[in-house]
Amino acid sequence: MSFDELYREQIMDHYKNPRNHGVLENFSFKFFDNNPLCGDEIEIRALVEGNVLKDVRFTGKGCSISQAAASMLTEIVKGKTLAEVQQLNRDNVIELLGIPVGPVRVKCAVLSLVALKNGIAEFHNGVNKNG
Amino acid sequence: MSQMFDVCKIRNDFPILRTKINDKLLVYLDNAATTQKPKKVLKSIKKYYETTNANIHRGVYKMSEEATRLYEEAHAVVGKFINAAAEEIVFTRNATESLNLLAYSLCSSLNAGDEILLTQMEHHSNIVPWQQLAKQRGLKVNYAEINADGTLNIESFKSLLNNKTRIVSVTHVSNFLGTINPVDELSKLAHSVNAIFIVDASQSVPHMPVDVKKINCDFAAFSGHKMCGPTGIGVLYGKKELLEKLPPFLFGGDMIKEVTFEDSKWNELPWKFEAGTPHIAGGIALAEAVKYLKKIGVENIQKHERELTMYALQRLGEIPNITIYGPSAEKRSGITSFNVGQIHPHDVAAFVDRFGVAIRGGHHCAMPLAKLLCVTGTARASFYFYNTKEEIDVLVDALKKAQEFFSMSENSNNLTNNLKTYPNTKNEFSERLKNPSQKTKNEENKNKIKIQGVIEE
Ligand SMILES: Cc1ncc(COP(=O)(O)O)c(C=O)c1O
Numbered sequence: 001m002s003f004d005e006l007y008r009e010q011i012m013d014h015y016k017n018p019r020n021h022g023v024l025e026n027f028s029f030k031f032f033d034n035n036p037l038c039g040d041e042i043e044i045r046a047l048v049e050g051n052v053l054k055d056v057r058f059t060g061k062g063c064s065i066s067q068a069a070a071s072m073l074t075e076i077v078k079g080k081t082l083a084e085v086q087q088l089n090r091d092n093v094i095e096l097l098g099i100p101v102g103p104v105r106v107k108c109a110v111l112s113l114v115a116l117k118n119g120i121a122e123f124h125n126g127v128n129k130n131g
Numbered sequence: 132m133s134q135m136f137d138v139c140k141i142r143n144d145f146p147i148l149r150t151k152i153n154d155k156l157l158v159y160l161d162n163a164a165t166t167q168k169p170k171k172v173l174k175s176i177k178k179y180y181e182t183t184n185a186n187i188h189r190g191v192y193k194m195s196e197e198a199t200r201l202y203e204e205a206h207a208v209v210g211k212f213i214n215a216a217a218e219e220i221v222f223t224r225n226a227t228e229s230l231n232l233l234a235y236s237l238c239s240s241l242n243a244g245d246e247i248l249l250t251q252m253e254h255h256s257n258i259v260p261w262q263q264l265a266k267q268r269g270l271k272v273n274y275a276e277i278n279a280d281g282t283l284n285i286e287s288f289k290s291l292l293n294n295k296t297r298i299v300s301v302t303h304v305s306n307f308l309g310t311i312n313p314v315d316e317l318s319k320l321a322h323s324v325n326a327i328f329i330v331d332a333s334q335s336v337p338h339m340p341v342d343v344k345k346i347n348c349d350f351a352a353f354s355g356h357k358m359c360g361p362t363g364i365g366v367l368y369g370k371k372e373l374l375e376k377l378p379p380f381l382f383g384g385d386m387i388k389e390v391t392f393e394d395s396k397w398n399e400l401p402w403k404f405e406a407g408t409p410h411i412a413g414g415i416a417l418a419e420a421v422k423y424l425k426k427i428g429v430e431n432i433q434k435h436e437r438e439l440t441m442y443a444l445q446r447l448g449e450i451p452n453i454t455i456y457g458p459s460a461e462k463r464s465g466i467t468s469f470n471v472g473q474i475h476p477h478d479v480a481a482f483v484d485r486f487g488v489a490i491r492g493g494h495h496c497a498m499p500l501a502k503l504l505c506v507t508g509t510a511r512a513s514f515y516f517y518n519t520k521e522e523i524d525v526l527v528d529a530l531k532k533a534q535e536f537f538s539m540s541e542n543s544n545n546l547t548n549n550l551k552t553y554p555n556t557k558n559e560f561s562e563r564l565k566n567p568s569q570k571t572k573n574e575e576n577k578n579k580i581k582i583q584g585v586i587e588e
Contacts, residue, residue, distance in 0.1 A: 015255075062507075108477070
């Protein structure tokens with residue numbers, strides 16, 4: 001099996017068995033974002049304690065890249081501070097995916113990160129407080 | 132004639148078809164997006180720049196005169212191809228620009244409350260210009276509905292025609308469903324209320340004989356790059372008497388006869404609509420493409436594509452859980468949209484690319500139609516005369532592998548359950564498509580191909 005295929009296997013694993021998939025009942029903020037061009041959509045819900053992301057869950061639909069990236073992202077952001085998450089960028093997501101992502105699909109790849117960062121921004125502004 | 136049609140020989144005219152993608156021979160099945168270019172067309176571009184490059188309509192020296200002659204002749208060649216005169220052919224950048232030209236120039240004489248009739252299966256470029264002009268000028272845009280089998284609902288079309296309808300603009304062939312619309316009949320209906328009748332011929336002129344006089348359309352738009360020509364050159368056909376009355380869209384050099392500081396007079400047809408230095412090489416190369424298509428024979432092209440489409444529908448039908456959109460083979464062109472189970476069309480397209488197969492995945496610039504079909508997109512294979520049955524086999528094998536690759540295990544915490552919550556899955560249209568009489572019709576289909584308009588839940 002080639003290197004490329006190994007990585008793909010990891011993506012498929014996250015796509016078929018997404019981590020942190022589901023609805024968080026007790027959350028501090030949620031954010032929905034979509035990519036109408038591709039039809040990908042993601043809703044992220046997160047529980048914040050102090051300035052740390054205590055728990056993150058997502059729901060959504062779309063292509064394997066968008067859904068696997070969301071799954072991978074939720075794994076690495078749990079336990080990070082909000083400031084640390086705000087530092088993440090598209091390169092970090094592409095690195096997580098481990099495959100070259102073309103200009104069209106990069107939007108799929110970063111959808112969950114954009115949603116999460118927007119959610120944090122709204123949370124800071126007090127727009128999105130919940131329980 | 133048909134013995135002369137030799138695909139192997141034809142393929143030699145297209146150097147790009149020898150390209151290897153991921154170590155596999157390219158199988159190019161995205162011809163509705165753009166087609167490949169034969170050597171003759173490529174050579175004509177090179178030759179123009181190497182031997183004849185000069186600006187047109189200005190120089191009195193020999194080279195400029197020669198460039199002018201070739202560029203003007205190109206209008207005649209393209210015109211003849213669709214049974215129009217040279218002066219009825221305006222070169223634009225593409226079909227989109229042709230339709231924008233019409234929207235701006237025609238709507239300038241419309242009044243608030245006037246109506247424009249389109250169909251639900253239009254490409255964005257035959258929706259957005261009208262929609263935006265309508266907003267500016269208080270016009271109303273109506274959309275004729277489509278039937279569950281992806282054909283146009285003529286009753287709906289008729290019911291939306293009235294004495295306020297000023298413009299009717301309809302695609303000849305849907306780039307999403309492959310549906311061939313009965314433009315002759317629609318033309319009569321549109322003219323019965325004195326509306327202007329426009330045909331978006333982007334997906335028809337390259338693939339079937341089109342006679343604008345027979346259709347009796349007032350205007351038609353198509354793109355050179357979808358018919359073996361280069362990108363950046365498109366066509367607007369207009370009846371002479373209408374083009375004469377139509378105000379210009381772009382102003383500047385070359386489109387004027389006389390300019391004073393106060394006012395200007397317009398140049399004669401078609402130059403009145405070709406402001407500024409045009410894509411001279413592109414126009415000349417497009418004429419070369421037309422000559423090439425004529426040599427192969429548009430009837431032969433149509434026949435070959437029909438055979439490929441029948442074969443593709445049959446072979447695709449073998450794939451479990453495939454949904455094929457659009458009408459039965461007789462009513463469609465060489466465009467086939469489908470979805471494989473719940474696999475996202477991007478995943479399908481990216482997966483088959485690993486086998487060298489180029490197909491499109493997405494909404495095909497018809498988002499309103501995709502929404503109507505309750506899909507975020509489809510995978511689409513679209514053929515041209517250089518494609519072969521063997522290439523369809525490669526596609527089908529790759530799709531079967533894709534299905535295996537993306538299959539979800541029963542107990543995995545998968546995402547497909549979530550698909551049902553997508554807000555578009557319930558609307559009036561999807562309900563209508565579940566009409567049982569339609570299903571029986573589909574079931575009768577001999578080839579047992581699931582041809583329908585919507586994914587069933
Ligand atoms: C039916 C139809 N109309 C218009 C267009 C627009 O063509 P272009 O992008 O060349 O302007 C296309 C191209 O996809 C098409 O298929």
